[in-house]
Amino acid sequence: MSIQRKLLICMVVMLVIPVALILLLSVIMMAAFALLHPTVELSLTDGLEISDPVIMRFLVIWAVMAGAVVISTGVIITAYLSHSILRPLKELNTAMEYMRNGNLSYEFTGSADKELQELCKSFEALRLKLQTTVNENLEREQEQRMLLANISHDIKTPITSIRGYVEGILDGVADTPEKMERYLTTVRAKADAIELMADNLSLYSKLEMKRVLYHMENTDIFLFLKEVTEEFALDLQHSGMRLTYDIAPEAAPGKLDKEKMRRVFANLITNAIKYKKPDCGSLCVSGKLTAHGAMISFTDEGTGIAQEDLNRVFEGFYRGDPSRNSKIEGNGLGLAICRQIVQDHGGKIWIRSEKGQGTEVILLLPCAEKKKEGDGV
The missing domain is CATH 1.10.287.130 (Signal transduction histidine kinase, dimerisation/phosphotransfer (DHp) domain)
Incomplete structure (x- = not known):
């Protein structure tokens, strides 16, 4: 209910209730007077003159009680308005004091009045926004320290x-x-x-900081993928890993910064070598055209990634459990760099993995030409 409507209703109530109560009081007083003093009558002379002191006494009592009814009604209605309007304002002031002192966790209950409810919603949205900003700043400071x-x-x-x-x-x-x-x-x-x-x-x-310049050029994405992978064929062979391809024969025309995308492919292949199992290993490089672009995947049979680490592997300097990775060289920047480069190309990158079962890194890069019918993502 709006404050304007509430005030209008209260004004009507302040008029109707006293009038109704005074009328009821008058009827009761007249009935009581008639029962208590049946022989007393009003004598009217020139104008209106009340000649009996008994009647005067009853009129005084009636006036006092009528005044009490009017005053009581006004006090009750005023108290109700004050409570319903001032209470949320006081709570809002308390919440602002908490906010000024740095406590952003104080939740404001709001108000039933439309105007105050909108004000409370705006304040609550501001509080949540400030709380989110403060938490983000704290997380950023923690990340900087790390x-x-x-x-x-x-x-x-x-x-x-x-x-x-x-x-x-x-x-x-x-x-x-x-x-x-x-x-x-x-x-x-x-x-x-x-x-x-x-x-x-x-x-x-x-x-x-978005300060990297990209030199995009028309490229067959699958052909470039195979060229980069072939550069690591000897490294894979020396590490005891078997290299296989499952790349679609059709062309995948797109725009790439070859130097930076080479870095992405190289990092993913190097990671497959680093995290291979001691006894065996293989790497399957695949590529296919979908309705969304060129989908590339690097699938190995390595040590895999624990589920609790999957959501954080793209964070800078994150390397998972130190006890598992202490002997593996690296600084945890590789995948973070890969993700940013892929995203700057308008693509996506994600990982499917299970500890001890290998890892599949999937890239989706936009193509100049896409198949009308194909596998979705």
């Missing part, structure tokens, strides 16, 4: 290793050409790891 901690750890580890090997060389531990070569090779590998991490971190930062 980011700094991960960067510090990932840089410190290879630097410590390099320092150890350099000290070994200076102390004469590498006293043979073979040891010297092994030490220097290790130092170079660790330096390459630092360079790769710096490169990934720089790209990740630019992708997050």
